[in-house]
Amino acid sequence: MAERGVRWGILATGGIAAAFAADLVAASDDGRAAKIVAVASRRPESARAFADRFGVARAYGDWESLAADEDVDVVYVATPHTAHRAAAGLCLAAGRNVLCEKPFTLNLREAEELVALAREHDRFLMEAMWMYCNPLVRRLKALVDDGAIGEVRTVQADFGLAGPFAADHRLRDPALGGGALLDLGVYPVSFAQLLLGEPDGVAASAVLSPEGVDLQTGAVLSWDSGALASLHCSIDGATAATASVTGSRGRIDVPSGFFHPDRFVLHREGRDPEEFAADPADGPRSSMRHEAREVMRALRAGEKESPLVPLEGTLAVMRTLDAVRERTGVRYPGEAGARYPGKEVADVSGQPYGGHLIPYGGPAA
Numbered sequence: 001m002a003e004r005g006v007r008w009g010i011l012a013t014g015g016i017a018a019a020f021a022a023d024l025v026a027a028s029d030d031g032r033a034a035k036i037v038a039v040a041s042r043r044p045e046s047a048r049a050f051a052d053r054f055g056v057a058r059a060y061g062d063w064e065s066l067a068a069d070e071d072v073d074v075v076y077v078a079t080p081h082t083a084h085r086a087a088a089g090l091c092l093a094a095g096r097n098v099l100c101e102k103p104f105t106l107n108l109r110e111a112e113e114l115v116a117l118a119r120e121h122d123r124f125l126m127e128a129m130w131m132y133c134n135p136l137v138r139r140l141k142a143l144v145d146d147g148a149i150g151e152v153r154t155v156q157a158d159f160g161l162a163g164p165f166a167a168d169h170r171l172r173d174p175a176l177g178g179g180a181l182l183d184l185g186v187y188p189v190s191f192a193q194l195l196l197g198e199p200d201g202v203a204a205s206a207v208l209s210p211e212g213v214d215l216q217t218g219a220v221l222s223w224d225s226g227a228l229a230s231l232h233c234s235i236d237g238a239t240a241a242t243a244s245v246t247g248s249r250g251r252i253d254v255p256s257g258f259f260h261p262d263r264f265v266l267h268r269e270g271r272d273p274e275e276f277a278a279d280p281a282d283g284p285r286s287s288m289r290h291e292a293r294e295v296m297r298a299l300r301a302g303e304k305e306s307p308l309v310p311l312e313g314t315l316a317v318m319r320t321l322d323a324v325r326e327r328t329g330v331r332y333p334g335e336a337g338a339r340y341p342g343k344e345v346a347d348v349s350g351q352p353y354g355g356h357l358i359p360y361g362g363p364a365a
Contacts (some may be wrong), residue, residue: 006296009038009072009096011063011087013050016101017078020128020288021054027289027296034292040066063087067094074124074295077101080170082177082332085110088125092117097124099295103186106177106332107325108318115311124299126291126306127314129190131259133290136278137194138308140245140252140264144195148266149247152195152227157188157243157258160216160234171235172211175333179213181206181324185233187259189324190317191243192221192229198316200224206328207236219324260285 008024010017017039024034036056041047044061051059060066066075067090074097077087081103088100092114104127105111118125131137144152161171161184170176171183193199199221206214216234232239243258244251250268254261262285266274283289291309298306305311325331 005033005035006299007035007037007071007073009040009066009069009075010036010050010056010078011040011066011075011091012078012083013039013041013046014078017050017076018053019286020076020078020292021050023283023288024292026283026287027292034296037071038066038069063090064094067091067096070095072096074099074299076128080176081182082106082175085114088114089117092121092123092125095121095123097295097299099126099128099291101128102190103127103177103182103321104314104318106182107335108315108322111315111318115315118304118311122304124295124304125311126295126298126309128288128291129309129314130288130291131187131190132194132309133294134260135282135290136261136264136276137259139276140254140261141194143252143266144245144247147249149245149251149268150249151225152245152247154227154246155192155195155229155243156231156246157191157229158232158234158239159184159187159241159259160232160237160239162238163235165235167209167211172209172213174211174213174331177332178211179209179215179217179330180233180235181214181217181321181328181330184235185217185219185231185324186317186321188229188231188233188243189219189221189320191258192231193313193317193320195245196221196223196225196227196229199229199320202320202323202327204324204327206330208329212330214328214330217324217328221320257285 021036027034036054038058039047039050039056040060040063047059047061075091077100079087084100084105088098091098165171172178201222204219206217209215215236219231221229241256243254252264252266254264263275263277294306294308
């Protein structure tokens with residue numbers, strides 16, 4: 001890997017996989033171009049169409065062939081999250097490094113299994129929490145860590161989509177891990193825990209759909225330090241998608257799209273507000289190139305996880321998401337207490353999957 005660019009495999013061919021592939025073109029690694037060498041889908045025609053679109057040499061009609069491809073340095077897993085455990089686990093067990101889309105898995109148990117597999121096979125593993133790799137978010141965290149606003153007292157963040165989504169849409173399908181929390185709420189929770197770590201207390205309430213997924217969820221996280229986080233997510237109404245961090249000596253406000261900001265404002269008593277803006281050279285605010293660069297940097301350094309998206313942090317977020325669901329009664333097929341324990345998970349590996357692209361433009365084909 002020292003003399004060439006990192007070779008990527010893409011597992012799944014929906015909208016988020018296409019967006020990542022396009023951004024990967026712009027993500028160089030120490031001057032070496034990243035290269036997609038293989039793509040896989042459970043539908044051969046989807047894999048072939050994706051390969052033709054992005055100039056990928058090998059198109060596999062099954063996941064196993066991609067996992068076994070020794071020319072692949074790292075696999076980007078872009079399936080819906082109900083398949084993350086199976087897809088990422090298959091790749092890790094076959095000796096591939098893995099970047100796995102968010103939310104990392106359906107629940108903490110699955111997340112712990114993936115981390116254990118990565119450590120057993122001595123492979124790199126990272127959740128694709130692109131927010132953590134965003135240069136402006138990293139600047140915000142550095143300011144908070146350096147005491148720019150004093151001791152953090154409160155964090156507020158929200159993320160909601162207008163809908164309405166039909167009962168058969170993936171966001172309302174229990175068999176696809178539907179609901180607001182895992183798809184959207186993972187961002188407010190991850191933002192709060194980026195700044196404060198894992199909470200000591202979790203309270204939550206939700207409005208559930210007839211299918212049993214959360215249409216909207218509100219959570220209050222608490223820390224023994226006295227800090228609180230007020231978080232909200234919804235697939236039943238478009239929220240402002242803003243964030244604010246208040247400390248003992250100031251406040252930081254992040255405007256709409258806090259998880260990929262183009263600016264934020266630092267307020268401190270006795271000083272004029274200071275605006276921090278994204279560097280245009282960093283590319284579009286929706287770009288996933290930063291997480292790709294972090295993966296490639298870590299692989300070149302021989303690291304098995306990223307300091308920007310550490311595995312223990314990912315597990316901590318999953319613990320919080322599980323705790324929120326425990327309090328709101330959301331269960332998925334196969335979990336204890338699920339309303340549809342016998343429902344099989346559909347094969348949607350080749351279907352359009354919007355992921356975080358939904359808020360700006362709808363699901364990509």
